[in-house]
Amino acid sequence: MTRILHLSDLHFGAHDDRLVEAVDWQADQLKPDLIVISGDFTQRARTEQFRDACAFLDGLRERGHEVLGVPGNHDVPLYDVLRRFLSPLARYRRFIDDTLCPFIELPGVAVLGINTARSLTFKDGRINQDQVAFISETFSRTPSESFRILVTHHPLFALRIGDEVERAIGRQELALNAIEDSGVDMLLAGHAHHAVSQDAGDLVTRAGGVLVVQAGTATSTRVREQEQSFNTIDIVEGSATITVHAWIGEDFKAKDAQRYDWREGRWVLRKTAEPAH
């Protein structure tokens, strides 16, 4: 089994220290093979906010965790216009990760991150032709049987959250081609501050066969119709179990463990399993 701890939308600068401490503790208890952080490390891309995010990452790494992250729209400066257009991700690269397309191979599982944050479309995300080619090239070098995971900040699909429907990523057609050509099995994203998982075929007819996993915000004080949460994702051949760990006021508690089985080209929700510990 491969276990991934999926965190998102930490928003240092608009975070709650108690939740940061609890995430730290949970990371050690849950013993993931990899921690994925799908963007929005900071609230306003300020240096002191990146320093706090960097200290959090250093702590995880010092305790032996492997971490893969991608930037979010909040990691691009909003008000500092010069910096926003001339060097939008300079602080991210200095404090979080110099690469914007991190790639890690675990036994049987390949994980690639892609940057969807842009200076011009501040809130909305985008993907471009070069990134599509890079996704295909990278995954084509992995063994055909490996489980392929693509990480972005922005969801590739329009998601329904309460009564609202979020916008899909810019140039969604390109993204759909990329995941289809590359045999991507799972998409991890954040941005919506709302935890949900489903087969992509439920969202876009032509895109069945990829499991879409959204993480809530792990540590931000800004929530949307849901408490703060993070996911554990347990992968064994032919199935994946996603457990949402939600904040219950003093700690995170595992709930909603959903097991999906691969059946005839789609991910089918088989049953709600016992929460992972």
Ligand SMILES: [Fe+2]
């Ligand atoms: Fe966010």
Ligand SMILES: [Fe+2]
């Ligand atoms: Fe975001």
